[in-house]
Amino acid sequence: MDGPFYVDTRAPHWAADNASQTLSTTFLPIVAAANLPVLGQSYFSYVGKAVRMRLFGRMTTGATPGNGQFGLFWGNGTAANGTNLGSSPATALSINQTNTSWIAELVIRCRALGTSGSLMLTGWIKHNEATLAPLLQIPGSAPVATTVDLTTTALLLSPQYLRSGSTAETMQVHDMVFEALN
Amino acid sequence: MDGPYYVDTRTPHMSADAAAITIIATNVALVPLANLPILGSNYFSYIGKAVRIRMFGRITTVATPGTITMNFLWGSGANANGTNIGASAAFTPVASQTNLSWWAEIVVRCRALGASGSLLTTGILKFNESVVVTTQLIPASAPAPVTVDLTAANVISPQVLATTAVTNTMQVHDFNFESLN
Numbered sequence: 001m002d003g004p005f006y007v008d009t010r011a012p013h014w015a016a017d018n019a020s021q022t023l024s025t026t027f028l029p030i031v032a033a034a035n036l037p038v039l040g041q042s043y044f045s046y047v048g049k050a051v052r053m054r055l056f057g058r059m060t061t062g063a064t065p066g067n068g069q070f071g072l073f074w075g076n077g078t079a080a081n082g083t084n085l086g087s088s089p090a091t092a093l094s095i096n097q098t099n100t101s102w103i104a105e106l107v108i109r110c111r112a113l114g115t116s117g118s119l120m121l122t123g124w125i126k127h128n129e130a131t132l133a134p135l136l137q138i139p140g141s142a143p144v145a146t147t148v149d150l151t152t153t154a155l156l157l158s159p160q161y162l163r164s165g166s167t168a169e170t171m172q173v174h175d176m177v178f179e180a181l182n
Numbered sequence: 183m184d185g186p187y188y189v190d191t192r193t194p195h196m197s198a199d200a201a202a203i204t205i206i207a208t209n210v211a212l213v214p215l216a217n218l219p220i221l222g223s224n225y226f227s228y229i230g231k232a233v234r235i236r237m238f239g240r241i242t243t244v245a246t247p248g249t250i251t252m253n254f255l256w257g258s259g260a261n262a263n264g265t266n267i268g269a270s271a272a273f274t275p276v277a278s279q280t281n282l283s284w285w286a287e288i289v290v291r292c293r294a295l296g297a298s299g300s301l302l303t304t305g306i307l308k309f310n311e312s313v314v315v316t317t318q319l320i321p322a323s324a325p326a327p328v329t330v331d332l333t334a335a336n337v338i339s340p341q342v343l344a345t346t347a348v349t350n351t352m353q354v355h356d357f358n359f360e361s362l363n
Contacts, residue, residue: 006189007188008184008185008187008188008363009187009189009232009362009363010184010187011185011187011230013187013229013230013232013291013363014230014291015230016293054289056304057325058325099324100322100323101319101320101321101323101324101325102319103304103305126306126317126319128319129316129317133316135317174304174325175232175289175291175304175325179189179362180184
């Protein structure tokens, strides 16, 4: 309580697990749009405004999962829709792991406003080390702000994931905290 | 500052280290009751209400350290009292390490209300890699809510146990408790 920039969480505050997502070689949402806060037109209303997302979930891999990669899209929440604000490095997943946990934390900060606005994504994802040992920064290198239209109505920050392999890998998110930081 | 669900911390705000505890074969409270917020009956008053706990501490291990498990108990705060709502996997620390730091952060969210309520606990526990290399997720696999009586005036008590009665020690230096909504 130092000043006016208090932190608060956004609804929806989850009452149940998000549905499991079967992964593909292209980005697919791991959180349904109904479980994400709709930010509204020009939500990022001043330079420096930031939000923080924390996700906790489980993952199951098959015999040939290939590499896994996390991305965060500014879009409508459907598969690969919108602009990818940043990704973890594509990193090999261990085979045949069942229901192992993972956690991710992201901060998204406005760098410029309007139709040629920009958002800066920084964060990390950590899997159960039986599935993927290293902590992965997001991005893995050269963080840079991404130009996006911040005036479009009803856009979301949509966590998505892909794997490069060919078996029925799944991910499920059990809990999400979405905080406005200022 | 988007709306009504502001985040705020709960007292007591620790002004001194918690006493060091010796880890034994049953759960021992890492944080004394006097350093935990008493939540009161029906504190979790709506589905989706959540809190976040962050701890920072140190660990010292003996020559045969065995394994350790960190647990979060919904109970009175006494040793081994209550229901385990979130646990790490058992992990094996490196022997004979002194005063090495660790850090944990969990979120506890209400999934159902009342005497047959439920809480979902998720989080992370990370040690100085000289004593435990692997990052521990809580739980390590298959997260699921746990049924508890939310009408009881309980606390969320971080506790640890060993698989055998060894004498590793742990101490909490800082504890932060936030209401998330």
